[in-house]
Amino acid sequence: MSTVTTPNGYTLDTSGRRVVVDPVTRIEGHMRCEVNVDQDNVIRNAVSTGTMWRGLEVIVKGRDPRDVWAFVERICGVCTGCHALASVRAVEDALNIKIPKNAYLIREMMAKTLQVHDHVVHFYHLHALDWVNPLNALKADPKATSVLQQTVSPNHPQSSPGYFRDIQSRIKKFVDSGQLGPFKNGYWSNPAYKLSPEADLMGVTHYLEALDMQREFVKVHTIFGGKNPHPNYLVGGVPCAINMDGDLAAGAPLNMERLEFVRSRIHEMVDFCKNVYVPDVIAIASFYKDWLYGGGLGAKSVMDYGDYAKVPYDKSTDQMPGGVILNGNWDEVFEVDPRDPTQVQEFVTHSWYTYPGQENKGLHPWDGVTEPKFELGPNTKGTKTNIQEIDESAKYSWIKAPRWKGHAVEVGPLSRYTLAYAKKFPHQREQVDRSVAFFNQLAGTNLDAKSALQTTIGRTLARALEAEYCADMMVDDWNDLIANIKAGDTATANMEKWDPSTWPREAKGVATVAAPRGALGHWVRIKDGRIENYQAVVPTTWNGSPRDPAGNIGAFEASLMNTKMERPDEPVEILRTLHSFDPCLACSTHVMSEDGSELTRVKVR
Template structure:
């Protein structure tokens, strides 16, 4: 049976059903089902979040100054970004202003997260969708060295280096203990890289695994630890004492100089490894321009990285804010997170209850009431689903919509908005990437384009970190060492009833937290995360979300080895952990859910 969706996709459920569960490499609790036709082309796609988060229930009646510590535990991958968004929401509600130094430090922590997440995402969560590890065993180390030196001045590129790594990889494979390389579809005809490119990429996989732990030391210096660094309503928790020699949490020159060293290494790694790798790998997949979905039609960004403290206007944000709908790149729509008509969440196909499920709710009025029921045409039962019925409820993810439109969020969306605004810092890198690969502008809206945007953003973020580091040092030299404003710390100074919204651009896309505070306690809290938007099920009108749309019309080499599905879904860097947390007050297990 064929159905036309309002957002322009023809869904056909008559073909063979393929189930991938879970879609994950290290993190991500989700399930994808597709129908393929006789030519193995995807004609229907169903994306499912398989566990419930429940953080909104946990936060009810708690002190809003503590909310960041709970929301930060939503995810251990994008660690810190939920905390930043939470403190911004509470500060917005209570009218709290932060010092300039706090703004610079917060920006560096957020940018460090962007770099860390993008590097880990590509090399450890996504690269193996493009790179055949076993093929690397047949590579010529000399030819690999020549390839590496032709694209970058990165020093780890000698024939001996690649020969040694190949020998270690061979022993690893022969041992049978493949660890993260287990269960790959090695040898699939969907892989396009020659052995030498595969060996180079595996080497950089190993190097990135070692380097990623250095990046997050920025969080330990400014926030005391990682994952889950400390944050503070009113600023940051780290005092500045440049003349000090130690002290827990204090910033002295030794610590600040160390941050400068990390930033320099970040810039070098992005410039000489990450971005060149994306271009090199992309050059072998120039004909695989699938996975665009709604990325060329409907994209959304809230903006982030304020230049000056306490100013969240679009003009003050380094990452752009705006919405593009119906593919009109010449028309950038303003985004107002307070407008109840702009952002609404629907639960028609989600495992939740609303008073009226034909209507959406703005997050300030959001309801989080779980209701697990399967559609009548589901095959299997609640504990062992064989095939879902997308005509009913089929996901723990709600369906957020912007003015009724399904939207894509993430680095590609941010860079599309920045490009459409004509900003050179976004436009020129995109044009260069496409020009170097000989690709048309339309190729940006594909799985390759989504992957490239993340690498370009990591490179951009490294240089922005250096900018805010220099700004912090200049402010300190000018005699300002303040990092927190505690004038409104006492709840007695708060109005009886207030509400606020905080936003950021998490690595995976626009993130918003909405809070209502009554009598000094949280009355309602709603977090709408990027993967909620991208991984959303259908809405009441039948519009499909970004994940589902991205898989449509993708040809598969072998549906029994669904590499193409993983390749495109992983390009979003899905973070289903942001939808998976529930616990009792004493920390005991409340339920054991089996999904197969």
């Protein structure tokens, strides 16, 4: 049969033309997407494949739990720091270590800096070109662009006609040189692009501004964590001492001068998010008011663990709510418990892994198995090293299939804002309502919050609003840190349980983080002072998952269903929706050889 209806409500039809996008570019990692389109160029089936294997769980077995953060942080260099944070939290949970308040606040600022930096880079440098046509910007009237800028964001300091004329001249020289760089190979003549020349010029201008700003933002990581990417973390706290009376030469990386530097960067983040990022997303979206595709599971079933507690370790004070919404019912939010073996489970029926003796069973991460098994289905076209069309009825991805009580769910900023709106969190509701009202004003529409959020555009907006909110929260974190230091507390680490002799013989822990791309969890088992088992279930594993044993499709695949394409051979619509998730395939996959043999072995004495 060419048509089948999945348990989570999608009718898949494989009879139409197959379109393959491999690789899906302008994202981190390696991803393949195949769709079937009908005679009207509407997507009726979608298949998402992670094309490389992640082996960090195998690498860290037998290692010292105090060192594991430095390994798993290398899962990704884009969402840098969130895996290290989840790792140290998981080990601290296992060993019942409570960190000092200063360490908690510093970690919070590092995590929220990552959110702002990652979201800004995502929109401007990984996603904006799905909506913005840089070649069309050459036709813009700089004076009209200035008027548009002042309409969209009157507080942006750089909005004169002369400023936009200078940027336009730079773009023209760039294009005339024939070296288009990041603008090369775009589908610039595709009618799927809808912006006016002036909006395109404004978008490209802010693309360039964001290149400079994101470089400044990550300096917060270099102050607190020594470097970026992969800043340093520490089980028990943070590795940066405080000496308010000394200078850097005294050996303590944090003094008042450094903390004032951090404060300046935080206020830059606040200003950029409020005056550039959020207004840009809303303005660009208003030109695509009829493009309300891409909701997928985001319009039905979403999940997050919750994060950003005001009081350490107290989930009741989370400023980003956790929970699960199923089947579009915003009136019922289920609680999430990452410790419950019946809740979070990973399946491998359609993944290139095996669970010996229990292939169709879901495993909780504490009992997780990471054993690769690369094999192609009988209906695959091509070879192992040159796949032309994948067989989705068999194993077809290096990504496992996580499920919450058997349900496929979407994770990410859209999920967090859907949960916050449904649970009536005032700050997030105000952000959403304000943004949707402005969108309606610009687009001449009358969308409500639910209709606006549950789209590709809504997913992109939620990311911008989260960046704005995280920047605002950092102002409070910085003030709380200074107040705590002034009260005489300069502790940044708790070393009471640093020595393994203080640990129990066996322990297990879990930690969750609101990573930029969604719900992140790390689960650890420790035995005799070493890692016995380690599993990370990352956002792109949730969103990019293949089918599960019941046939439910994951968030990437669901988001593409029923999307109308202008030109299937120029799949800008596929890229537009997949990029809205900001897929991080390195987080969900890593590398192995073509034949599965060992690549290298390193022995540390």
